[in-house]
Amino acid sequence: MAKQHKILLLDDDEQMLELYQELLRQLPSQPEVHVSNSGARAIALLESEPFTLLITDLRMPKMDGLQVLAIVRRKYPHLRIIVLTAVLDEEYRSRAYAEGVDLFWQKPGSTEEFQQFKDCIESLLDREVRGEGGFRGMQSKGLVDLIQLECLSQSSSVLHITQGGVSGKIWVQNGAVIDAATAAFKGEEAFKEILSWKAGNFEILPAEPERPRAIHHSYQGLLLDSAQALDEWRGQHGAEAPTPDQEGTPPASNSVLAPLARFEGVEFLLTMPVDEQAACESWGLENAAQIAAWARATHQRLLQLGDRIGAAPLAQVSGFGLQRHWALAWDGQKGLLCAGFQRALPKEKVDPTMKHIFAKWLS
Amino acid sequence: MAFLNKKKSGPQRLPNGAFTVDAQGRVVSSTVPQAVPPAVVRDIGQQVVAIFEEARRVQLPFSEMIAQYAAFKITARAMRGGAIIFLSPKAPQLAPPT
Numbered sequence: 001m002a003k004q005h006k007i008l009l010l011d012d013d014e015q016m017l018e019l020y021q022e023l024l025r026q027l028p029s030q031p032e033v034h035v036s037n038s039g040a041r042a043i044a045l046l047e048s049e050p051f052t053l054l055i056t057d058l059r060m061p062k063m064d065g066l067q068v069l070a071i072v073r074r075k076y077p078h079l080r081i082i083v084l085t086a087v088l089d090e091e092y093r094s095r096a097y098a099e100g101v102d103l104f105w106q107k108p109g110s111t112e113e114f115q116q117f118k119d120c121i122e123s124l125l126d127r128e129v130r131g132e133g134g135f136r137g138m139q140s141k142g143l144v145d146l147i148q149l150e151c152l153s154q155s156s157s158v159l160h161i162t163q164g165g166v167s168g169k170i171w172v173q174n175g176a177v178i179d180a181a182t183a184a185f186k187g188e189e190a191f192k193e194i195l196s197w198k199a200g201n202f203e204i205l206p207a208e209p210e211r212p213r214a215i216h217h218s219y220q221g222l223l224l225d226s227a228q229a230l231d232e233w234r235g236q237h238g239a240e241a242p243t244p245d246q247e248g249t250p251p252a253s254n255s256v257l258a259p260l261a262r263f264e265g266v267e268f269l270l271t272m273p274v275d276e277q278a279a280c281e282s283w284g285l286e287n288a289a290q291i292a293a294w295a296r297a298t299h300q301r302l303l304q305l306g307d308r309i310g311a312a313p314l315a316q317v318s319g320f321g322l323q324r325h326w327a328l329a330w331d332g333q334k335g336l337l338c339a340g341f342q343r344a345l346p347k348e349k350v351d352p353t354m355k356h357i358f359a360k361w362l363s
Numbered sequence: 364m365a366f367l368n369k370k371k372s373g374p375q376r377l378p379n380g381a382f383t384v385d386a387q388g389r390v391v392s393s394t395v396p397q398a399v400p401p402a403v404v405r406d407i408g409q410q411v412v413a414i415f416e417e418a419r420r421v422q423l424p425f426s427e428m429i430a431q432y433a434a435f436k437i438t439a440r441a442m443r444g445g446a447i448i449f450l451s452p453k454a455p456q457l458a459p460p461t
Contacts, residue, residue: 290421297417301410302430309377309403311435319418321425340423351431 005031005052005125010042010068011084012060016107020055020084027118029125039063046076047333052125058085058092066092069099073201077163077363080124084117100162100201143195144223146202151175151219156207161194163201166359168194171211177222179214183352184264187214188222195226257283260357265345267324271361272296272336284340295328295338316358318350327354337361377403377435377450384408385445395450411439411446 007024011017017035024033031052036042040063046054054072058065065083072079081101085092093104102124108114143161147170150157154175161168168182168190180191215222257269261283268284272292282288298317306314318327325341327350337358341350380395388409395404411428418425430437438449 287421291423294417294421294423298414301414305407305410305430305437306432306435308406309435311377311432313433315431315433317428317430319423319425319429320427321423323424326423326425 005029006050007031007033007053007055007121008042008045008051009033009035010037010039010054010056010060010065011035012037012057016057023114023118024055024121027122027125029122031125039065039068042068043071043075046072046079051076051079053080053082053121055082055084055121058083058087058096066095066099069096069101073100075362077201082121082124143197143202147172147177147219147223150204151177156209158205158208159202160205161197161202163197163363166356168197169205170194171208173207173209173211173213175219177215177217177219179211182356184349184356188217188225189264191215191222192226192229195223196229257281257361260360263353263357265341265349265353266339266357267342268340269357270295270338271334272338274333274335291338295336299328299330299336316351316354318354320347320350325350327351329354329358331358331362334362377452379451381447381449382408383442383445383447384412386412388412391445407437407448407450408446411437411448415439415441415446 009017009020014037017037021033021035024031034045036045039060056065056068069081072081082103082105083096083101084105084107086107088106096104103120105117108117146159150159150172156173159170159172166183168180170177170191171179177191180187180194182190182193185193257271260269268282270280270282270285270288270291272280272295280288280292285291302314302317314330316327316329319325322343324343325345325347327339329337339354339357377399378396380393382393382395382404383391385391390405390408393404414428426441428439434453436451436453440447
């Protein structure tokens, strides 16, 4: 059965909402169209169920479209976003594209424009059905294509790639990949990690010629190695296993946390929903219930302590032991994430790795 | 007395400092300025010791813990029969110029 797409339409004008809702329902793919007349409600809807596409106006009272975009792009990196506005302002357009929107569309004014708009939406939804990811930047390209393009043209640049709350950089100098970095990795490992991201945003920054070379393989070799590493990973986790970033598709493993466990040094993972009565998810843990009780209690203790000493919100807690390390992070909507790390993982890598895992978990 | 009560009413912004606690969370020695109410220091020590102890009970022993708050960091290291705890405020984040 074909997946029914869900579109969220955000505009403060109720009449426009009704008009576009009707219009979009007539699309051949017959999407489910939800509407919201405020940014806050739109975000609440996005939190409650997965949407394929957000179509948003820009000028709205209280929370305007750009504010919504900033929040939504970070929390839902896979969500397709179209700005539909009557504002014909180049600054708005560039700011919207900088936030990673897929399209910036002027509100149609004629039958032809309405038809073009509908065709465009249908094409975008069709692209989702075919599972084409693509990095949103100045143009929609695959990351491998982009790297090949930069290298073949003997360019010197820095590719800045973001995916949800995480980001990475690839340094290209005279057509050679000389270095890469993410929060958790450097050099070839970082390059492989970035290549494993299926979708996100990119921007091309000015070259940094003074950057020391840390990668000495050819870009072709690197791309091959990365593809091989991904294939191996998929082989270990089932042929149909998606990349960790593929949203909405359950991994082949029994645990939904398995994709997060591929990060370097992860020994176990445990998620605890905000609702303490709801079931916890765990990966690699035998005594999940005990650890969950301890993690909740520890988090609670430190929260209360933070309030008492006026230290503002608790961001992250890490522990280092002879047998293993661990870290805790909290999100108001999703709950508590506890990760255990092998003791071989250097202490300084625990925090950035946890941040990565947490960002992926949230996204 | 009114002055003391007033001080206790709001959250305390803590300065830099370190102190040691015994296995029961009692403060043994401290470089935390005296302006900080002893009850706050004692509370931190007791919570930290409890976290260490409870972790041991669930087979998750560790020797060092770092709690990162937005404006503060608590680093605790387990010692034989207690812990040493370091308090370090973080630089306040300045609002961007308008």
